[in-house]
Amino acid sequence: MRFSLKGAAFLAAVVLGAGAAQAQDKSLAQQIFEAMAQDPGAKPGYRVAHAKGIVCEGTFVPSASAATLSRAAHFRAGSVPVTVRFSDGSADPFVPDNSHNAGPRGMAVRFTLPGGGLTDIEGQAHNGFAVGTGEEFLALVKAAAATDPSRPHPWPIETFLGAHPRALKFVQGTAVIPASFGTAAYFSNNAFVFVNKDGVKQAGRYQFLPVAARRDLSDDEAKAMSPNFLSQELRTRLANGPVGFRLVVQLANAGDPTNDASLVWPDDRRTIEMGTISVTSVVADSDTAQKALVFFPTALTDGIELSDDPLPALRTSAYALSFARRQQQ
Numbered sequence: 001m002r003f004s005l006k007g008a009a010f011l012a013a014v015v016l017g018a019g020a021a022q023a024q025d026k027s028l029a030q031q032i033f034e035a036m037a038q039d040p041g042a043k044p045g046y047r048v049a050h051a052k053g054i055v056c057e058g059t060f061v062p063s064a065s066a067a068t069l070s071r072a073a074h075f076r077a078g079s080v081p082v083t084v085r086f087s088d089g090s091a092d093p094f095v096p097d098n099s100h101n102a103g104p105r106g107m108a109v110r111f112t113l114p115g116g117g118l119t120d121i122e123g124q125a126h127n128g129f130a131v132g133t134g135e136e137f138l139a140l141v142k143a144a145a146a147t148d149p150s151r152p153h154p155w156p157i158e159t160f161l162g163a164h165p166r167a168l169k170f171v172q173g174t175a176v177i178p179a180s181f182g183t184a185a186y187f188s189n190n191a192f193v194f195v196n197k198d199g200v201k202q203a204g205r206y207q208f209l210p211v212a213a214r215r216d217l218s219d220d221e222a223k224a225m226s227p228n229f230l231s232q233e234l235r236t237r238l239a240n241g242p243v244g245f246r247l248v249v250q251l252a253n254a255g256d257p258t259n260d261a262s263l264v265w266p267d268d269r270r271t272i273e274m275g276t277i278s279v280t281s282v283v284a285d286s287d288t289a290q291k292a293l294v295f296f297p298t299a300l301t302d303g304i305e306l307s308d309d310p311l312p313a314l315r316t317s318a319y320a321l322s323f324a325r326r327q328q329q
């Protein structure tokens with residue numbers, strides 16, 4: 001596998017970079033991580049979020065238009081290898097895939113760059129995140145932790161969601177159960193800045209759009225599924241050929257907020273086709289691979305930069321803590 005020492009050096013470089021960029025977030029990231037680790041579903045040796053997943057391999061081929069947006073090496077030409085992890089968003093590594101509490105589904109992609117180096121993109125199967133700041137995210141996690149269904153209403157989580165309509169929409173939207181990891185669309189929600197060879201900068205958000213038709217299950221269909229149907233279905237689907245996703249960037253118009261991942265930009269915004277991800281197989285030992293693997297929203301490369309969105313640096317710090325926790329257990 002390609003996750004060993006090289007991965008550790010990469011982790012150190014990305015975390016140190018994020019820490020230097022936003023050192024003031026360290027204690028907030030720690031508080032968030034500790035609150036997430038309190039989730040009753042969280043288990044030793046697993047991620048504190050998106051704990052159940054499956055690791056795959058494949059390739060990315062850039063489209064002709066990709067280089068007009070970004071000079072990043074994987075957007076220039078040719079084909080690069082990718083590692084892809086699909087996941088249920090729950091903290092519980094044994095959550096049934098057909099539970100309404102298993103979401104949001106995740107798709108994390110690591111590109112091996114020509115000439116060396118790595119860069120990551122993570123997507124979530126909901127357009128628009130729950131909140132826009134780390135402070136709000138901490139309040140959300142704490143409200144969920146403080147909710148005891150045996151207590152009278154309103155529960156802390158009900159109070160939080162009542163005051164945060166976009167978080168309520170996120171919770172409702174991510175309760176949907178996809179027919180397949182290969183029929184869901186995934187969104188970075190966080191905004192990044194793309195730089196082309198002429199130095200032109202444009203802000204945008206990533207989308208992984210399935211080549212297959214998007215399909216979610218009805219409640220009756222979901223009930224008939226087995227607890228691990230998403231990984232089983234993916235293996236069956238892959239046996240019939242690659243599972244494809246279009247990588248698309250939605251560009252911000254002047255004035256569109258880039259610092260709040262919960263504010264969705266209108267659908268009429270210009271999009272650029274960046275290329276196609278073809279997932280070809282599940283890795284030989286997915287459980288060992290996923291423990292050793294960690295994706296970072298700040299693992300960027302020349303041609304892709306952070307925007308004023310506060311979440312990526314904060315997330316990288318929290319992901320590193322989650323990674324360290326599962327190595328110790």
Ligand code: HEM
Pocket residue numbers: 032033036046047048049050053085086087105106107108122123124129133134137187188189190261293294295311314315318319322323
């Ligand atoms: C304040 C905001 C957020 C916090 C604190 C947070 C926290 C976390 C943590 C601690 C993990 C476990 C990481 C690991 O152990 O490897 C995780 C995983 C993940 N998060 Fe977030 N998250 C946030 C927002 C988001 C957003 C906006 C997205 C949108 C794409 C996202 C997508 C994912 C995905 C796809 C994974 C699984 C990665 C994998 O497969 O290894 N998260 N998150």
